[in-house]
Structures are given as C-alpha cells and as structure tokens.
Amino acid sequence: MNGWLSTTSHWGAYRARVGPDGELDVAPHPADRAPSELLGNVASSVRHETRVARPAIRRGWLENGPGPSDLRGREEFVEVGWDTALDLVAAELRRVREQHGNQAIFGGSYGWASAGRFHHAQSQLHRFLNTIGGYTSSRNSYSLGTSLVLLPHLVGDADTYLRRADGWDTIRRHTDLVVAFGGLPPKNVSVTPGGVTRHTSSEVLADWDRSGVDLDVVSPLATDLPDSRRARWTRVRPATDVALILGLAHVVLTEGLHDQEFLDRCTTGFDEFAGYLLGEGGPVRDAEWASAVCGVPADDIRDLARRMAAGRTLITVSWSLQRIEHGEQPVWAALALAAMLGGIGLPGGGFGHGYGSIGDVGDTGPLLPLPTLPQGANPVSEFIPVARISDLLLHPGEEFDYDGRRLTYPDIRAVYWAGGNPFHHHQDLNRLRRAFGRPDTVIVHEPHWTATARHADVVLPVTTTLEREDIGGGRRDTHLIAMRRILDPVGQARDDHDVFRGLAERLGAGSAFTADRTPREWLAHLYGQWRAALAGEGHEVPAFEEFWRAGELALPARPQSTPLAEFRADPRSRPLATPSGRIELFSARIAGFGLPGLPGYPVWREPVEGLDHDRFPLRLIAHQPRTRLHGQGDVGDVSRADKVHGREPIRLHPDDAAARGIADGTVVRVFNDRGACLAGARLTTDVLPGVAVLATGAWYDPVDDPAQPGGSLCVHGNPNVLTADRPTSPLSQGCSGQQARVEVEPGPSEPPPLSCLHPPRLVPEQEGIR
Numbered sequence: 001m002n003g004w005l006s007t008t009s010h011w012g013a014y015r016a017r018v019g020p021d022g023e024l025d026v027a028p029h030p031a032d033r034a035p036s037e038l039l040g041n042v043a044s045s046v047r048h049e050t051r052v053a054r055p056a057i058r059r060g061w062l063e064n065g066p067g068p069s070d071l072r073g074r075e076e077f078v079e080v081g082w083d084t085a086l087d088l089v090a091a092e093l094r095r096v097r098e099q100h101g102n103q104a105i106f107g108g109s110y111g112w113a114s115a116g117r118f119h120h121a122q123s124q125l126h127r128f129l130n131t132i133g134g135y136t137s138s139r140n141s142y143s144l145g146t147s148l149v150l151l152p153h154l155v156g157d158a159d160t161y162l163r164r165a166d167g168w169d170t171i172r173r174h175t176d177l178v179v180a181f182g183g184l185p186p187k188n189v190s191v192t193p194g195g196v197t198r199h200t201s202s203e204v205l206a207d208w209d210r211s212g213v214d215l216d217v218v219s220p221l222a223t224d225l226p227d228s229r230r231a232r233w234t235r236v237r238p239a240t241d242v243a244l245i246l247g248l249a250h251v252v253l254t255e256g257l258h259d260q261e262f263l264d265r266c267t268t269g270f271d272e273f274a275g276y277l278l279g280e281g282g283p284v285r286d287a288e289w290a291s292a293v294c295g296v297p298a299d300d301i302r303d304l305a306r307r308m309a310a311g312r313t314l315i316t317v318s319w320s321l322q323r324i325e326h327g328e329q330p331v332w333a334a335l336a337l338a339a340m341l342g343g344i345g346l347p348g349g350g351f352g353h354g355y356g357s358i359g360d361v362g363d364t365g366p367l368l369p370l371p372t373l374p375q376g377a378n379p380v381s382e383f384i385p386v387a388r389i390s391d392l393l394l395h396p397g398e399e400f401d402y403d404g405r406r407l408t409y410p411d412i413r414a415v416y417w418a419g420g421n422p423f424h425h426h427q428d429l430n431r432l433r434r435a436f437g438r439p440d441t442v443i444v445h446e447p448h449w450t451a452t453a454r455h456a457d458v459v460l461p462v463t464t465t466l467e468r469e470d471i472g473g474g475r476r477d478t479h480l481i482a483m484r485r486i487l488d489p490v491g492q493a494r495d496d497h498d499v500f501r502g503l504a505e506r507l508g509a510g511s512a513f514t515a516d517r518t519p520r521e522w523l524a525h526l527y528g529q530w531r532a533a534l535a536g537e538g539h540e541v542p543a544f545e546e547f548w549r550a551g552e553l554a555l556p557a558r559p560q561s562t563p564l565a566e567f568r569a570d571p572r573s574r575p576l577a578t579p580s581g582r583i584e585l586f587s588a589r590i591a592g593f594g595l596p597g598l599p600g601y602p603v604w605r606e607p608v609e610g611l612d613h614d615r616f617p618l619r620l621i622a623h624q625p626r627t628r629l630h631g632q633g634d635v636g637d638v639s640r641a642d643k644v645h646g647r648e649p650i651r652l653h654p655d656d657a658a659a660r661g662i663a664d665g666t667v668v669r670v671f672n673d674r675g676a677c678l679a680g681a682r683l684t685t686d687v688l689p690g691v692a693v694l695a696t697g698a699w700y701d702p703v704d705d706p707a708q709p710g711g712s713l714c715v716h717g718n719p720n721v722l723t724a725d726r727p728t729s730p731l732s733q734g735c736s737g738q739q740a741r742v743e744v745e746p747g748p749s750e751p752p753p754l755s756c757l758h759p760p761r762l763v764p765e766q767e768g769i770r
Contacts, residue, residue, distance in 0.1 A: 006551040007465065008195040008472040008481040009115045010629050011038035012359075013552075016466060016486050024466070024487065031478075034202035036190035041628060041636025042466075046487065048635045050448045050759060052461035053491025055085035059763075061457035066092060066413075066440035073433060073455040074704070076761035082492065082502070084765070089458055090506035092441050096414045097133060103382045104413040106393075106439075107135035110142065110386050112630060113419025113496075115195045116470030116483055117371045118522050121419025121445060121462070121496045126375040128500035129416065131512040134380035136410050138389075142425045143319055145387055145734030146327035147353060149403050153587045154335060156577030160563050161353040163475075166314070167560050168204045168362040174348030176311030177214045179304070181241050181334060182318025183224025184217060184356030187626040192359035194370070194474035197481070197552075201359050216304060218244065221621070221693065222686040224356075234304065235688055238619045239611065239739055240294035241321055242604050244301065245333040247290025250277045251305035252340050254286070258309075259342025266571050267339050269586020273601045285604070293604070293611070312343055316352035320623060323738040326597060326605040327728035333602035336585045344583065345568025365476030366555040368533055371526035382410045385733035389422060390725050393435035401730035404593040413440045418462075418496055423451035423700045424631035427737040428725035429718065430675050430710030433702070445496055449759045450631065451700035461493040468495050471523055473555070480553045495519065595730045608726065609741045616672045616741035618656065618692045622719035623738065625695035634699050635757060644680020646754055648698035648717025651682050652744065653689045660745060667747035669713075670694065672740065675721030677714035678747050692744060694719040696737075701756040715752045 004015040004027065013029040024043040028035035056077035060069055080088075096104050107129045113121035129135040140148045144162065151158040171178070178184075189201035208215060208228035215231040217224055220238050225231045236244055252258050253274055263270045277285045287298040287305075308315075315338045321330040335351050343349025354361040384392050385402055388409075396411035415436075426432050436442060436455045444456035453459045465472075467490070470483040497519055504513035517525060524544045531541050539556045547553050564583075566574045575581030579589055591600025609616075624630070627639040634640075642649060645667050652662065662668055664683040669676060670692070679694055687693055694717065701716035714721045722742055728734040 005484050005486055006481050007483045007486065008197070009042075009465065010112055010193060010195055011036040011191050012195050012199060013197040013479065013481055014039055014042075016042070018486065029197055032198050034199040034206060036199065037638055038190060038627070038629060038633060040638040041633030045633055045636040046464055046466060047490065048448070050635055050757065051490045052446055052449055052453065052459055052493070054079040054461060055082055055492070056080070056459045056762060057085065057088065058457045061441070066095070068438050068440065070437040072436055072442065072457070073451070073702070076763060077459065078765055079762055080765045082494070085458060085460060086499070086502045086506060089443055090503050092414060093132065093503070094507065096440070100411065100413050102133040103136050103380045103410045105129065105135040106412045106415045108138035108384075108386065108389065108417070108420075110138060110420045110422070110425060112193070112632065114465050114470070115472045115474075116465055117472060118373050118519065118526060119465070119468055119470045119495060119497060120373060123373040123375055124496045124500055125416060125418040126378070127373060128504060128513055130376035130378050131504060131509040132507050134378045135416070136380060136382045136384070136412065137378060138386040139383050140386050140734070142323075142387055142735040142737075144322070145385060146322040146728045146732040147319070147331055149732035149734070150328045150331060153578065153590055154332065154584050155564065161351065164561060164563050165352055165354070165361050166348055166562055167364050168200060170560060170562065171213060171314060171348045171362070172211050174312055174346070175213050175314050177216065177307060177313045178316065179216045179218065179308060179313060180316050180318070180356060181218045181245070181330060182321045182356075183219040183221065184215070184226055185224045186226055187223070188357055188624055189359040191629050192474050192476070194472060194477065196359055196363065196474050196477050197479040199359060200363050201356075201361070204362065205356070220688045220691050234296055234300065237293070237295040237611065237688070238621060238691060239324055239607050242326075242329045242333050242602070243290045243293035244296055245330065245337055246277060246285040246604060247287045247294075247301045248305040248308065249333070249337045249340060250284070250286045250290075251302050252309055252337070253277055255306070257305070258340040262342035262344070263339060266344070266568060267583040267585050268580040269584055269601060270339070272586040273336055276601060276603060309341060312346065312349040313341055314343070314349055314352055316355040319354050319357040320738050322728065323735050325607045325726065325728060325736045327734055327736060328598070328731060329602050329605060335583070336602055339583055339585060345562065345564040347562045347565070350563070360474055360476035363476035364560055365558050367537060367539065367558050368530065369475070370473050370480065371471065371530040373522070373526070384409065385727075387426070387727065387735040388733055389426060390428070390431050390435040393438045400733070401595065402733050403731060404589070415439050415442045417443070417452060417456075418445035421450050421452045421631050423455065424697055424720070426725070427720050427723040427735065428674050429700055429702070429714070429721045430712060431725050445499065447490075447493065448635070451756070454760055460499055461491060462496050462499065463489045463493045467493065469520060469523065471527060478555055478557070480547070480555055482548050482551045484551070590731065593731065598729060598731055607739070613741045616743050617690065618742050618744060619690060620670070620719060620722060620740045620742045621691060621693045621738065622696050622723055622740065623693065625697045628697050631697040631699055634697055644682065645751065647678050647680040647715070647751070648694060649682045650679035650717070650744070651684050651687050651693040653685065653687050653691065654683045655689050656692070656744075657681060657683050662744065662746055667751050668744050669747045670722060670742050670744050671709060672722055672742050673709050674724065675710040675712070675714070676708045677717050677719070677721050678751055679717040692742060696720065699756040701754055703752050713752070716754055716756055
C-alpha cells in the first residue's frame, strides 16, 4: 500500500498515511477480518480543536502561587512558553518534596494513554517520579479492582483466570455450554490494552453459530448477546446475579448433580457454603427464593442448572459484575458453582472471568511478554486502591481498610497526572471536583482539553501515538508493530518523555531518568533485551533495524493451556498459593479480617440503595461505550454521530418512557441525590423495564447551578455524576460505578450549549500576568 505505515492502538492495529490532500487516511490492518469501528474516530479527533496547543497555566495559580482552590475547572488559562512551564513545575515539585516529603506527591495516573511500549505515559511518569525520590501510588484498576484482590485468596493468584484463560479454539473443541453472567457484548471485544492485530473475539462472537457451543447469556440487556441461534437470553434483574447463582447451586446440590470427588480433592470450605445454601442463618437459597430476588422463573433456574450439569459447562463472569457493590460475591459464587460442577481444570470447562469484557480474553498470546519501559523502584510505601482518589484528597490522615490491613491516607499537596482522565473513570464527579480543589497544585499532561485538563493548574500539551515513534503490541497480540511517526505534532506538543527529561534535568536527575539514551536508542535497547530473551527460548527474530524497516513482526505463540489443569491432575504436588493449597470456597483468612458482609464464603447482599426505590425507581447501568474507548475519541466522527442533539444517548424501555412523558429522540434530565445530567432518549425493548442504560465516556461538561443536586448539571451526559463513590467492600475497595439508582424526566426545551467541544478561555502570556 503506497505511503501507508503500520501502527497500533487499543482498538487494534491499523495503517495510516497522509493523503494527497494533506488529510490523514486510516485503513484496517490487512490481517484483521473484524476491525473496530473506532478507527473512524482517529482522523477526525487527532487535529480536533480541543487539542492542547501550548503549555497553559490556570490564571489564579500563576498569579497567586500554589494552594487549594475551588476555581479549578472554572477559570481561564494563560498560555506560556515551555521553559516557563517547566521551570514552574520543577520549582513546585522541589517545594513539595522539601516541605512535605515525596509522599505528598500523588502520581496515580491511571489510564489508557498510549498503545506504545515506550511512550506509555503512566510508565514515563512513574519512572520520572522514582528518579526524584518517589510518590504515593495507586494499586489495581477501575476495571478489575475487586477481582485483583479477591482471586489470590481463592485460587492463589489473579492471573490464573485473568491472563491464562482457555482459548476460543479450546472452547470450540471441548465445551457444551457457556453460561455468561454479565453477557458477551460484541461492543467490548474491539478493545484491548496495547491492541490486537486480529480481533479474534469479534470473529468468534460474530459467527457463534459455527462454534457448535450452546450459550446462555444472563443479563438485563439484549445487546449483551451475540447474534446467534445458539444463544439464549436469561433476563435477570440488575445486581441480582448472585441470587441466581445461589439458586442454581442449590438445585445442583439438592438433586445430587455436584461432583463430590472433585470438591473433596481440590477445594476447601464446601460444607460452609452448602450450609448457607440449605438455610443456615437465613432462608433456604433455592430456586423459588432466587426467583423472587432476580426475576428469573424458578422453573427456568432448575432447567438451566440441569443443563449445566449435563455436559461440560464454562461459567464466565464479566468484569462488570465485580464493579458493583459487594462485587466480590458474583465472582466467588460463580467459582463455587463451577467447582460443584467439577469442571475446573478441564479444557473448556470450569470458570472464566472476562470473556466478552475485553478483546484478548480467549486469545493465546505471545511466547514472552513484550518490552516495557522499566519504572525503577519507588522509595515511598504509601499507596491507595485506585478508586479511592477523592477519599485520598478530601480526608488526609483518615484510616481505611484494604485486604486485611489498616492504612492511612497521606496528605497530598501535588497531583501529577499523565495519560489518564479521572473525570471519566471516577464516580460522583461533583465530589471529585471538590477533591480536586484541595491540593496545592495539579499538573496534567494531555493531548486534548479534557475535564481533567480543565481542572488542572498546569497543562502540558503532549503528542499522540501518530506523532512519535514507538513499538507496540497487546499482551496477547500476534504481532509486534513498529509505530513510525506519521504526523507532525500539533502546536507545541512534546512527547511525555521529552517533558520529563526537561524536568529531570532541572531537578538534577537527567541521566537517571533517560539512562543517557534518546527515545530511538530506548526502542532499540528494549527490543534488543526482548530479542535476547526470545533467543534463550530458541526463537530467532530479526535485529531492530530490520524489524523497523519491515514495520511489523509476527510473534511466536505461547502453547495453549487450561487454568488449574496441573493442579487438578495432582493437587498434592501442585498446590495453589492459598493457605490450604486448594480452591478456597470458604476463606478462613477473609473471615478472620472481620469485615462486615464478608463471612468467608459467597453470600447474597442487597445493594445499599436497595433493589427498589420510591424516589429513584430506575436502575442505571453505566457500561462501556460502543463508539469510543472510555472517553477517548468522544470528539471523533463515530462517537459524535451516535449522540442525540449532541448529548449521550440513554436507552429506556418504551413503557418507562411513556410513564414519564418522554418521546424518542428528545433531551431528558437524569438525576439522583448526587448529581444530574442531560442525555438523549432512545427507546428500545433491548432493555428490561425499570432499567436505563447510559454509557460512560461522554466528556464531562458541568454547568454550575445551585438548584441541581451536587451543585451542577452535566449538559453532555456523563453518568458518573450519578454513580456513588462507594467501594465494593472494605476488602478490595474496588470501583462500584457500574450501576446506580436514578429518575428520568423530560429535559429543558432549550438545553444549555456544550462547551466540552471547544477549548477553555485562553489568553497569551503578556495578557495573563498582572
């Protein structure tokens, strides 16, 4: 292809060029038979007017110096030169370190900034902060914060199911039935960290009929099913999957369908769980009890349980189900049910976690992990679970529970964010706004004027992947991609590495940060280390320059394996890294923590705001969007085309809309006690009555209004003004932002205009300094 260069992204590998008209052309990678529609956002967003063109300083911080301020997100910015910006940032970091210590710098920087292995913004930031004495860090992820803490207690480590799942080929050959709690939504599998060259999961879901595998999808949304004659939809009430799983387990137990030999040999704690099913300490958790909670008819529960026991069944739980209150329970309960059926450790059977949640679960992956930038060691021991950022900033010195430990929030004076957008990921954005007003200084690297940039004091413009060189590939990709520079940077944007190099030099750590290498020398160095490791496994790959000229490299694949297969074959000689060496259906360690709602085995817990609510009767599902990756690409053509009057669409059942006087295609107001937003109504029977669906990722666009709950109205439709900043439990402190209770009503006839599609007010330096 003349002039086309390979590159990659979290939505997949693709090719790009600057066309004869000077515009960016984008085309799918030729090996990808199911490319992501998100490629349609690339050309339309990379030069969008929301790009940050020059370093910018919030006027109040520039004039008055560091300090808490409720004007963040409400004040104009002064554009300055790079030397001025870097001098100011270096001086502020020096001040905070000297006066408060390095633990007063928060460098969480959670995000999906780049698919590149070197220009990964979070890694660059952490390497820089480690070279100047460290920082308070964050652990785990918004996507999987609950499971990453829970699974090591149950099976010894989280990677058993999150990184070593059965491949699709294994499922085709060995599985009779897949039961997918939370669904297998085709929209999710176009995205994976680092990207994929071939969207295998998309191909599998698009042609499920040919798999020969029966599928039962448990979800309140019809869109969580692939289009297949082999797929059944079990319509479950939101937040009640655990009750359904317990009802299934009760049928399996009382009808003698469980594998007692496997339970005795490979698990511990089944008696405690069985006692709970049979009514110890409460009602019998049978099919009738479960039906009353989850809305699935009792006869259907019994039928599904019997079908699961009749052949080899794979029970998979989507990541979404552990992103709700009590998120440990659906994962734990599904693992217990899989153990009762005896399929754990058998090819295509047992338990899975994340099929349909992301694109590479079910892919085999490369033989060795791909190159990554070393971050160095962090001398600071303080950390937070990633979803506790508002608590960290608002409550310094307060104690909190985490995985059996009692920890304390440090006093944060400087927040440094590169490559992430907490005003997308986090919950209760009105609370997060208040939290962002507390530190002395907020520094942000951003290509675009996102809400996080608008709530910063110092905004440093950085390049996108098309404007720099890198090497890229996902954790289960088939190729390594030479990501050559295709576009010139916008305005004065610099690479994150170049920004940190300038700061490190000002702080006397230039060589420690760069290792005296240029970015191209870093690419060759990282590739060379990886090449030598492959050679040690008997695989020869070309030298760096040959790889760079070729543009991509097919990777040797890792042999397929089944989670816990070796353990199942011989649990005595291959014990798990759990206290018992077995799968822990009852965890004495968790029970010993004495945490409320966690007796040590899976249980049913009703959401804090209940299954029914008089004032907020609709259960909102804030799931991942189809038209962008989180908030990335929201200014792109694909995302904008999906809006309703410029607002994010909210899906409602026609009966719920009629009861509220809401017509299809109109603007509505969505609200609860935490906040309110505007959205565009789309009426569909793809959602159950009583359910509303508003995807995450619409760029937060608040208009201050004291009459609104939380004091503002998001006029664009970000559901995180509605979700609660409440952890899944004191065990994991994970994100619970998947669901919330809301009400919906007709919106204003003349909605306020959007400001998120344009930069904030900017003034040149000579006008800005008084």
